[in-house]
Amino acid sequence: MEKNFELTPGYAKAQDVKDELAPFRKRFYQVEGHIYMDGNSLGLCSRDAESAVMNMLDVWKKNGIYLWNIEEGRYYQYSRTLAKLAAPLLGASPEEICIAGNTTINIHQAISTFYKPNQKRFKILVDELNFPTDIYAVHSQVLGKGLNPAEAVKVVPSRDGLLIDEEDIIAAMTDDVALALLPAVFYRSAQLLDIKRLSAEAHKRGIIIGWDLCHSIGSVPHDFSSADADFAVWCNYKYLSGGPGCTAGLYINRKHFGLMPGLWGWFGNEPKTQFRMSHVFEKAGNAEAWQTGTPCLLSMAPLEGTLRIFSEAGIGRIREKSLRLTSYLMFLIEKRLKKYGFRCGNPEDDERRGGHVALSHDDGYRICLALKSHKVIPDFREPDVIRLAPIALYNSYDEVYTVVDILEKIMIGKEYETYSRERDLVV
Numbered sequence: 457m458e459k460n461f462e463l464t465p466g467y468a469k470a471q472d473v474k475d476e477l478a479p480f481r482k483r484f485y486q487v488e489g490h491i492y493m494d495g496n497s498l499g500l501c502s503r504d505a506e507s508a509v510m511n512m513l514d515v516w517k518k519n520g521i522y523l524w525n526i527e528e529g530r531y532y533q534y535s536r537t538l539a540k541l542a543a544p545l546l547g548a549s550p551e552e553i554c555i556a557g558n559t560t561i562n563i564h565q566a567i568s569t570f571y572k573p574n575q576k577r578f579k580i581l582v583d584e585l586n587f588p589t590d591i592y593a594v595h596s597q598v599l600g601k602g603l604n605p606a607e608a609v610k611v612v613p614s615r616d617g618l619l620i621d622e623e624d625i626i627a628a629m630t631d632d633v634a635l636a637l638l639p640a641v642f643y644r645s646a647q648l649l650d651i652k653r654l655s656a657e658a659h660k661r662g663i664i665i666g667w668d669l670c671h672s673i674g675s676v677p678h679d680f681s682s683a684d685a686d687f688a689v690w691c692n693y694k695y696l697s698g699g700p701g702c703t704a705g706l707y708i709n710r711k712h713f714g715l716m717p718g719l720w721g722w723f724g725n726e727p728k729t730q731f732r733m734s735h736v737f738e739k740a741g742n743a744e745a746w747q748t749g750t751p752c753l754l755s756m757a758p759l760e761g762t763l764r765i766f767s768e769a770g771i772g773r774i775r776e777k778s779l780r781l782t783s784y785l786m787f788l789i790e791k792r793l794k795k796y797g798f799r800c801g802n803p804e805d806d807e808r809r810g811g812h813v814a815l816s817h818d819d820g821y822r823i824c825l826a827l828k829s830h831k832v833i834p835d836f837r838e839p840d841v842i843r844l845a846p847i848a849l850y851n852s853y854d855e856v857y858t859v860v861d862i863l864e865k866i867m868i869g870k871e872y873e874t875y876s877r878e879r880d881l882v883v
């Protein structure tokens with residue numbers, strides 16, 4: 457990728473003029489007067505998401521219970537409608553996708569489906585840097601099988617506290633491992649793992665492998681049809697802007713459609729017989745079998761709106777701009793901020809980096825507070841990482857430039873020294 461970045465403010469403005477995705481910005485509500493760099497935690501609300509929610513309310517208002525029957529069962533099988541829109545982001549077929557639950561529950565659903573420990577193979581492989589909820593879910597699933605997490609959860613350590621070496625993951629795939637759960641992109645460092653390679657290595661060793669796509673979906677293109685992983689889970693409220701607590705996603709490789717889900721519910725029943733109300737569970741023939749209860753239509757509607765934007769923009773163009781924005785940010789950090797003790801903790805290589813920059817500083821927490829006082833919205837992850845996510849669909853090169861200007865000003869004036877190191881409840 458061409459990256460002849462320049463240090464002038466005019467350069468940033470010229471990039472925005474040339475940017476094919478720039479018109480999408482108008483579709484999103486901005487936090488007024490602020491520069492939003494936190495779309496990797498909670499994506500901004502779009503006009504499209506808003507109108508999809510309003511439509512859903514209208515459908516409910518006008519139809520009451522009939523809403524399940526209208527438009528050929530579109531809302532009754534709303535997961536299917538959304539799966540069609542989400543499929544290109546996963547490179548999977550819509551039948552392999554269900555939109556249900558939350559990430560944590562979907563991890564429980566997948567592990568309870570695939571984890572069948574025996575004397576020889578009983579371990580679940582995770583890594584030291586994954587998100588806590590993934591680890592909690594794994595521990596409770598292991599406990600549910602009467603096993604001790606200290607023995608049955610195998611943790612791949614990080615050599616430097618920031619990144620995980622893929623060789624270490626492969627070396628940990630020993631023949632006592634039954635299942636591996638790994639993030640596609642690490643939430644702190646933005647490191648992107650090679651899903652295809654690691655899935656193939658797991659399968660060579662008879663290990664089931666699942667991926668957490670929370671930090672990659674909507675930012676990094678996926679190709680699950682060729683990666684051939686067993687399952688994946690993701691939330692829809694980060695890069696995808698599906699709204700706070702938006703219903704999540706689950707991918708089940710079609711080769712596993714014959715398996716019984718770990719958690720059964722009536723919405724996992726074959727739709728044709730669901731309303732016979734039989735006590736015999738007749739599972740659906742595709743990923744919809746992994747749904748449990750009534751779909752949360754109001755938490756799914758915004759996703760329909762936002763996925764239409766993704767279809768129009770195309771994940772290829774989104775990834776290209778995202779990589780240029782993060783590269784540009786890293787370039788400015790290197791040239792202008794390194795002297796103040798900043799480091800980029802994310803991989804520099806495009807092939808190995810997700811959608812955010814992990815800016816580390818010993819005083820990261822207080823600098824983050826100073827940034828907020830300048831109306832820049834980043835977030836902070838322990839111990840010292842300021843995450844900055846310039847989002848392809850709604851951030852500009854000019855905003856990246858301005859954030860670096862503000863950071864420089866904060867450092868020159870030592871503004872962060874006026875803040876306490878005491879942590880807030882939600883950071």
Ligand SMILES: *Cc1c(COP(=O)(O)O)cnc(C)c1O
Nearest residue numbers: 558559560587643668670671691
């Ligand atoms: C954001 C995130 C989650 C969130 O889980 P929820 O159940 O949706 O709250 C889980 N795992 C990872 C890796 C995440 O980044």
